[in-house]
Amino acid sequence: MGRYVVRRLLQFIPTVLGTLFLLHYLTSMAIQFGGNPVRSLFGDRTPPEEQLRQMTEQFGLGDPCLQQKGNPCFGLFWERMQDIFLRFDFGQSLAPRRDVTDVLADALPYTIKLTIIAFIVEAVLGLAAGVLAGLRNGKFSDYVVRIVTVLMISVPIFVSAVLVQKFVGVKFGNWLRQDLDAPEWLGRGLFGAAYKAEFPWLSLILPGIVLGMLTLASTARLTRGSLLENLRADYVRTAKAKGLTTNRVIGVHTLRNSLIPVVTTLGLSIGGYMAGAVVTEGVFRVPGVGFTILKAIATGEPMVLIGLTTVLVLVYLVLNLFVDLLYAVLDPRIRYE
Amino acid sequence: MAPTTEVQARFGPSIPGTDPSAPLLAVEELRVEFRTRAGIAKAINGVSFEVNSGETLAILGESGCGKSVTAQAIMGILDTPPGFITGGQIKYRGVDVLKRSKEERRQIRANKIAMVFQDALSSLNPVFTVGFQLAELFRKHRGMTRSDGKKRAIELLDLVNIPAARQRVNDFPHQFSGGMRQRVMIAMSLALDPELLIADEPTTALDVTVQAQIMNLLADLQRERNMGLILITHDMGVVADVADRINVMYAGRIVEKAPVFDIYAKPSHPYTKALLESIPRVDLKGQQLNVIKGLPPNLTQIPVGCSFSPRCRYAQDVCKADPPPPLYPVQPGISSACHFWKEVRGDE
Numbered sequence A: 001m002g003r004y005v006v007r008r009l010l011q012f013i014p015t016v017l018g019t020l021f022l023l024h025y026l027t028s029m030a031i032q033f034g035g036n037p038v039r040s041l042f043g044d045r046t047p048p049e050e051q052l053r054q055m056t057e058q059f060g061l062g063d064p065c066l067q068q069k070g071n072p073c074f075g076l077f078w079e080r081m082q083d084i085f086l087r088f089d090f091g092q093s094l095a096p097r098r099d100v101t102d103v104l105a106d107a108l109p110y111t112i113k114l115t116i117i118a119f120i121v122e123a124v125l126g127l128a129a130g131v132l133a134g135l136r137n138g139k140f141s142d143y144v145v146r147i148v149t150v151l152m153i154s155v156p157i158f159v160s161a162v163l164v165q166k167f168v169g170v171k172f173g174n175w176l177r178q179d180l181d182a183p184e185w186l187g188r189g190l191f192g193a194a195y196k197a198e199f200p201w202l203s204l205i206l207p208g209i210v211l212g213m214l215t216l217a218s219t220a221r222l223t224r225g226s227l228l229e230n231l232r233a234d235y236v237r238t239a240k241a242k243g244l245t246t247n248r249v250i251g252v253h254t255l256r257n258s259l260i261p262v263v264t265t266l267g268l269s270i271g272g273y274m275a276g277a278v279v280t281e282g283v284f285r286v287p288g289v290g291f292t293i294l295k296a297i298a299t300g301e302p303m304v305l306i307g308l309t310t311v312l313v314l315v316y317l318v319l320n321l322f323v324d325l326l327y328a329v330l331d332p333r334i335r336y337e
Numbered sequence B: 001m002a003p004t005t006e007v008q009a010r011f012g013p014s015i016p017g018t019d020p021s022a023p024l025l026a027v028e029e030l031r032v033e034f035r036t037r038a039g040i041a042k043a044i045n046g047v048s049f050e051v052n053s054g055e056t057l058a059i060l061g062e063s064g065c066g067k068s069v070t071a072q073a074i075m076g077i078l079d080t081p082p083g084f085i086t087g088g089q090i091k092y093r094g095v096d097v098l099k100r101s102k103e104e105r106r107q108i109r110a111n112k113i114a115m116v117f118q119d120a121l122s123s124l125n126p127v128f129t130v131g132f133q134l135a136e137l138f139r140k141h142r143g144m145t146r147s148d149g150k151k152r153a154i155e156l157l158d159l160v161n162i163p164a165a166r167q168r169v170n171d172f173p174h175q176f177s178g179g180m181r182q183r184v185m186i187a188m189s190l191a192l193d194p195e196l197l198i199a200d201e202p203t204t205a206l207d208v209t210v211q212a213q214i215m216n217l218l219a220d221l222q223r224e225r226n227m228g229l230i231l232i233t234h235d236m237g238v239v240a241d242v243a244d245r246i247n248v249m250y251a252g253r254i255v256e257k258a259p260v261f262d263i264y265a266k267p268s269h270p271y272t273k274a275l276l277e278s279i280p281r282v283d284l285k286g287q288q289l290n291v292i293k294g295l296p297p298n299l300t301q302i303p304v305g306c307s308f309s310p311r312c313r314y315a316q317d318v319c320k321a322d323p324p325p326p327l328y329p330v331q332p333g334i335s336s337a338c339h340f341w342k343e344v345r346g347d348e
């Protein structure tokens, strides 16, 4: 097991470097074709040549390769990787001028909260709906779950985020706030159209649900299918033949096996939230990692983009590894060599 | 009342209405059908037999004739839907269990009738240790603690001759060999001292030497405990040594009943005869094997007459025209569902 973990950790290296190089190349090209972003700090003024050169150097953008269109800037990439992984120096953002690590530290808690809410929504509702549908196979509730989940799967998250914001956050929220004179926490917190700093958890619930819905449907369907498959398994018949109660036959002997593949998708969906967070946080204006990345793209902040993405990629990879290890714990037939 | 509770502690609660002098298990005119998209498959079409304590009944027949379905119907673990019991009675000590509540049937499964399945690997739960799966029985049905249950599990593994039981009790099913797994299954079925054991092809997945070991183990345990044993198989060779009586099954019907010795000496039904002739024999090595020509009928469209008639070399017009023949008494203890049993036996 230990050797397996080490090998997997070593496999992280090419993945992380590959992803980061791609980002590095894209942001470098943005500079090569779009011009020095430091210049924009001076607004309409034309900065003195010496001052501009000095500042550009300070932001780590002084490498001459950034003036040669199409140059992949391998040297600069190598320097950046050394800064990030050896000195834990993620560079600075341009405006306002701050350490990227600070930007990250500010944004991360929001994304973590959002992820927790989304995960609870997905795990609780997804599992419950899947188990219900599986046990009532072919009955009314099964059809309801199957139809609703198909609808949910076919709506992309940028559509569902905007729709939920408009109809729940704005229309329903306005009705609560104006016509019903609902309390603050309800009207502006739970059913607000955007994140409010006064309600750090409540106002994240709606975006969290939107994010969780991204994978809830597939979790429910997977749970249902897995349960149905296991209900037909020979060992379930054995459990019945042993005279165990139905609760135990299903709750212990069937569920335990059915949930093995579900746990995997649950783990991986947290990785999916990282991508979903960019959209959800953007729509609901949650100042998390995704929102910050969106802003960094819009304003051309290469170091913010690279730093935050590094963290997202690492989180995703570590989760992946964790899920694989969990799999081995749940299914004794799997042993990693 | 002390003795009763002692008995209960060992054998579980007794089933109300049972008569100790009635046969251990009597199946009467059992009918089972599967309602599937392809139509209604009549899997069991009026099967009757009886087993008593200390007796081994073999049910013999080729694949798909309904052996497992019969066993599942007795246990009450038929997949419903698609399977439905449409007629007949299953009497445990004189009580028709089909009329009893789900809870009482569960109690019977837990304490009175146990089953060993064909494929031990898929029949044991892959994610629990064999110790857990054995101890579970004592914990749930005898109210034992986890550690007492585990002690009993080790004793059981010892009983079925698993070496190093104390260590192996913590292993998972996939860590055992095929023969060992089947021993675990047998241990599990015997855990709560059942009165009747149904073994559904317990040795089909195993190689020949292991087959013999498992059969001997089963036979020994049955004798020691004076259990009733229903041995389901499609292999005539396997049951010859251990069974007392044989019921031969074809397309959901029993076509011949006889003591083991008689059936080998002188079969009374053409199907049994063909089965015997299809056993490979060392003294006839090199000659062509006598396989039974043709296929069993499609259970969704069983022909009007005797369902074996299309493959039968004794068949005449009456076999196809008349309803399937009843079990004709041939001799005391022997009956055959063939109009021409005399010709088959060669008696005049």
Ligand SMILES: Nc1ncnc2c1ncn2[C@@H]1O[C@H](COP(=O)(O)OP(=O)(O)OP(=O)(O)O)[C@@H](O)[C@H]1O
Pocket: B034, B036, B041, B043, B061, B062, B063, B064, B065, B066, B067, B068, B069, B070, B079, B082, B083, B234, B299
């Ligand atoms: N769940 C089911 N759904 C539909 N048909 C079934 C089902 N289970 C059994 N059958 C049908 O019932 C018939 C008898 O099956 P059964 O499993 O009893 O055969 P068997 O005699 O045990 O054969 P084998 O030696 O292969 O185990 C078969 O034709 C089978 O197709």
Ligand SMILES: [Mg+2]
Pocket: B067, B068, B069, B118, B200, B201
């Ligand atoms: Mg079978």
